[in-house]
Amino acid sequence: EKLKTLKNEGNDFVKQGKYEEAVDKYSECMKLNTKECTIYTNRALCYLKLYKYEEAKQDCDHVLQIEDSNIKAFYRRALAYKGLQVRKKNMAGI
Numbered sequence: 405e406k407l408k409t410l411k412n413e414g415n416d417f418v419k420q421g422k423y424e425e426a427v428d429k430y431s432e433c434m435k436l437n438t439k440e441c442t443i444y445t446n447r448a449l450c451y452l453k454l455y456k457y458e459e460a461k462q463d464c465d466h467v468l469q470i471e472d473s474n475i476k477a478f479y480r481r482a483l484a485y486k487g488l489q490v491r492k493k494n495m496a497g498i
Contacts, residue, residue: 407436411443423450441467445476452480457487 414429430447433440444463451460464481467474 407433407440410436411440411446414443414446418446418450421453423453426450427454439470441471441474441477445474445480448477448480448484452483452487455487455491457484457491460484461488 410429410433414426414433417423417426417429427447427450430443430450433443434447437443444467448460448463448467451457451463461481461484464477464484467477468481471477
């Protein structure tokens with residue numbers, strides 16, 4: 405029950421564009437349940453919005469270990485890889 409409440413609070417923060425707060429809520433959820441894939445894909449989305457690509461990739465990797473056909477995890481991990489590549493390219497240009 406607490407998990408559901410925290411997850412809903414996280415979802416509400418996402419809708420408001422408050423990604424840091426949402427990450428905190430989803431992280432609290434993970435302390436209660438590490439097998440709930442949605443929490444990880446939701447947190448990955450927040451990390452992508454915050455340009456934290458490495459963290460997003462790790463969350464997606466975790467989901468894919470549990471559920472190897474999770475489309476959201478594949479998609480968001482691809483976005484994370486893309487973000488990491490762009491960042492690397494930008495760093496090389498400095």
